[in-house]
Amino acid sequence: MNHLITIGVSHYCERARWALQRAGLPFEETAYAPLIHLRGTRLKGYGQQVPILETRDGVIEGSDKIQAFADPAAAGLDLDIARSIEGPLGGATRRWTYGYLMQKPASFRQAMGLCSSSSLGAKGARLGAPVIAAAIRKLLKIDAAGVERSRAKIDQVFEAVGSILKEQPFLSGQEFGALDLAFASLGAPAVFPSDYGAGFLPPESVHLELLPDAAKDQVRRWRETRAGQHILTSYATHRHSG
Ligand SMILES: N[C@@H](CCC(=O)N[C@@H](CS)C(=O)NCC(=O)O)C(=O)O
Numbered sequence: 309m310n311h312l313i314t315i316g317v318s319h320y321c322e323r324a325r326w327a328l329q330r331a332g333l334p335f336e337e338t339a340y341a342p343l344i345h346l347r348g349t350r351l352k353g354y355g356q357q358v359p360i361l362e363t364r365d366g367v368i369e370g371s372d373k374i375q376a377f378a379d380p381a382a383a384g385l386d387l388d389i390a391r392s393i394e395g396p397l398g399g400a401t402r403r404w405t406y407g408y409l410m411q412k413p414a415s416f417r418q419a420m421g422l423c424s425s426s427s428l429g430a431k432g433a434r435l436g437a438p439v440i441a442a443a444i445r446k447l448l449k450i451d452a453a454g455v456e457r458s459r460a461k462i463d464q465v466f467e468a469v470g471s472i473l474k475e476q477p478f479l480s481g482q483e484f485g486a487l488d489l490a491f492a493s494l495g496a497p498a499v500f501p502s503d504y505g506a507g508f509l510p511p512e513s514v515h516l517e518l519l520p521d522a523a524k525d526q527v528r529r530w531r532e533t534r535a536g537q538h539i540l541t542s543y544a545t546h547r548h549s550g
Contacts (some may be wrong), residue, residue: 309334310327310328310335310336310363310364311335311336311361311362312333312335312359312360312374313337313342313349313358313361314340314345314358315341315512316339316340316341316356316424316509317505318402318423319496320357320370320398320493321339321359322373322376322496322505323374323490323508324359324361324371324374324375325337325359325507325508325528326489326547327374327379329507330351330378330548331378331379331445335516337395337486337508338422339424339434339508340358340424340425341420341424341430341432341436342444343439343443344432344436351395351475352368354369354490354516355505357369357416358369360370361374361377361461362365365376365461371464371493374494375486375490381480382489382490389487392464393465393469393487393491396461397494398494399461400462401458401494401495402497402498403449403450403455404455404458404462404497405447405498407454408520408522408523409453410441410444410445412451413437413438413441415518415519416437417437417519419514420434420436421433421434422509422510425508426546429453433447442450459526461514462498466495466496466498466530466535469491469495469534470533473534473535474500479491484542484545485545488538488542488546489542489546491538492542492543492546495535495539496543497525497528497537498536499531500514500531501540501543502515502521502544504543505545
């Protein structure tokens with residue numbers, strides 16, 4: 309059986325989870341809170357980051373490679389838009405969401421509790437939330453200026469995606485495809501779609517009320533854009549836990 313190692317709420321892990329489910333590839337998921345995830349990565353001799361997929365034939369590290377394993381059409385997506393989704397968008401939505409979640413310690417604690425697949429892990433993550441927050445703040449350089457730069461980057465990628473979607477119904481062309489799945493999952497933290505994390509997270513556990521008011525308004529603005537609508541529709545139509 310394939311074994312997916314994740315940080316439960318991570319959007320890179322969501323991309324891998326969705327791609328595997330969509331391909332109908334069975335897997336078991338072991339999820340950890342940030343920092344504690346090193347037990348499932350470094351301690352096993354892998355790289356530091358998740359998602360990691362252990363298969364019968366070897367280990368696959370990285371959401372792009374796991375998506376390509378699940379769907380060969382996702383391999384070598386050599387388009388400008390694919391490049392701006394991979395690193396820049398994924399990094400920006402992560403920093404922006406963490407930046408605001410950390411302003412509400414109760415929300416951050418709740419999110420950390422959702423990260424783990426074991427109840428003991430969830431309890432530890434909630435207790436350790438202040439330490440985890442401090443480590444993430446340092447690792448991802450989360451400060452007001454960085455969060456603002458990330459907001460601007462999300463705007464920029466959403467605009468580029470919106471221009472493509474004016475010309476064609478999907479980023480992948482005439483049908484929902486690999487690029488749409490990559491964009492929807494890595495852009496999801498900007499619009500909070502329901503069904504995020506389907507099959508792992510309890511339904512609607514990631515919801516707008518977790519965010520402070522200023523961030524909720526921004527999410528509503530992103531939801532109204534063509535790119536934001538595309539993410540919401542992609543989730544509503546194509547995100548099933550399988
Ligand atoms: N490019 C990688 C990025 C993965 C990534 O940044 N993973 C984060 C989870 S959001 C992680 O493992 N963070 C913990 C760490 O860096 O120690 C991918 O597509 O998988």
